[in-house]
Amino acid sequence: MSTIPLALLYSLRFLNKKEKKRIDIVKLGLVLVWTINIVLKTYHINFIAYGFELVLFVLFVWWFIEDGLRYFSKRKFINNGFIKFFYYGLCILTITLILWGTLFKIQHWPYGSLILTFGFLFLVMMLIVDYVVIKRS
Numbered sequence: 001m002s003t004i005p006l007a008l009l010y011s012l013r014f015l016n017k018k019e020k021k022r023i024d025i026v027k028l029g030l031v032l033v034w035t036i037n038i039v040l041k042t043y044h045i046n047f048i049a050y051g052f053e054l055v056l057f058v059l060f061v062w063w064f065i066e067d068g069l070r071y072f073s074k075r076k077f078i079n080n081g082f083i084k085f086f087y088y089g090l091c092i093l094t095i096t097l098i099l100w101g102t103l104f105k106i107q108h109w110p111y112g113s114l115i116l117t118f119g120f121l122f123l124v125m126m127l128i129v130d131y132v133v134i135k136r137s
Helices: 003-016 022-042 046-068 082-107 112-133
Strands: none
Touching (some): 003 022, 082 112
């Protein structure tokens, strides 16, 4: 139930924003639908929660297409050579390990926890590299 305060705080942040864009509404929808979905699943109201999962997926894809890809395209590196190649390689490796680790965990295959742990370790390393090699404006 810790998602309810998150939804309330994000809603207040959205209401206090002076200029609201379409992507801001999509993000608010993501947070609210995610919260409602968790509350419904907590009380075992699964038949409605499946519809919310579909809406959540559509909103996530919408956010990813409109704003998620911009995260990588707006990167300004300190050095465009090896560091850029290393950073994007690290991103691909991290995403791959997290997806494969999740798949292995869902299927109860061996080494799922290990793969997922390495994925999150690479994510931490990617965030550290991101802090060091990206120019701040």
